[in-house]
Amino acid sequence: MKIGFIGLGLMGSRMANNLLKRGNSLYVYNRTKEKANSIIENGAVLASSIPELAMQSEVVITMLSEPGVVKETALGENGFLKHLKKHSVWIDCSTVNPSFSKAMAEEAKKHEVRFLDAPVSGTILPAEKGELTFLIGGEKNDVEFCLPLFEAMGKKIIHVGRNGKGTSMKMVINLLLGQAMVAFSEGMLLGESLGISKEQLMEVILGGPVVAPFLSGKKNKLIKNNFETEFPLQWMLKDLRLALTSAQENNLTLPLTSSAENVYNLANESGLGEEDFSAVYNFLNAKS
Helix, strand or coil: EEEECCCCCCCCHHHHHHHHHHCCEEECCCHHHHHHHHHHHCCCCECHHHHHHHEEEEEEEEECCCCCHHHHHHHHCCHHHCCCCCEEEEECCCCCHHHHHHHHHHHHCCCCCCCEEEEEEEEEEHHHHHCCCEEEECCCHHHCCHHHHHHHHHEEEEEECCCCCCHHHHHHHHHHHHHHHHHHHHHHHHHCCCCHHHHHHCCCCCCCCCCCHHHHHHHHHHHCCCCCHHHHHHHHHHHHHHHHHHHCCCCCHHHHHHHHHHHHHHHHHCCCCCEEEHHHHHHHHHHC
């Protein structure tokens, strides 16, 4: 299958590489061309422009930072939608808000292009191993058509429902991730202030019923004070803001999410935005 892949960041580069391993013809585009070097060495073709990529592709996959960038890439002056052949598929794996996904589905429909919102759950290592979870919104037939691509990049494919449902599920997941990291950090810092070692706290708490399982994967980061990025703090902040936007659109108040968003915002402003989102522990520790 001829695939166009736009967005070769931490996640996108690994996802694209797994598509290549399955024998797909891959055209890639990235604003920073240097980020495409390694995947070109593996057999991908670097498109000189987004329109060129679109004209060569049966399926276009976007893995971009935020809604504004996705919109410009799809609908801007050099956007790909007007260059795709009719009945092509656009898979947006970016983490965006549900109302945005629904709007993009409508835009795709105007161009007779099929659309799937398919954000992923998982970080760098699962992306590298092809073990991501895909949360998909769209028509069942379109999901089935693209199933070989999802299976090349992930181990769990969940069709949540119609367009917007995939991004809706991702909003819920990232809201819980962001809040859980802040709550865990506060619990750790309280325990340490009361004279319990960081190591003993983790031995008792991690793996128990009161914390989320993913926190065990953050143990070494807190012990070694090394917050090398798996999921950047600045993107967690973005996702919490998108969740709050979605809540506002549905007349819902999320006070804990608002508090968590404030903490991540302050951590981002303090210069931790490009570190892993678990660096919020460091931020709170510095403030205590």
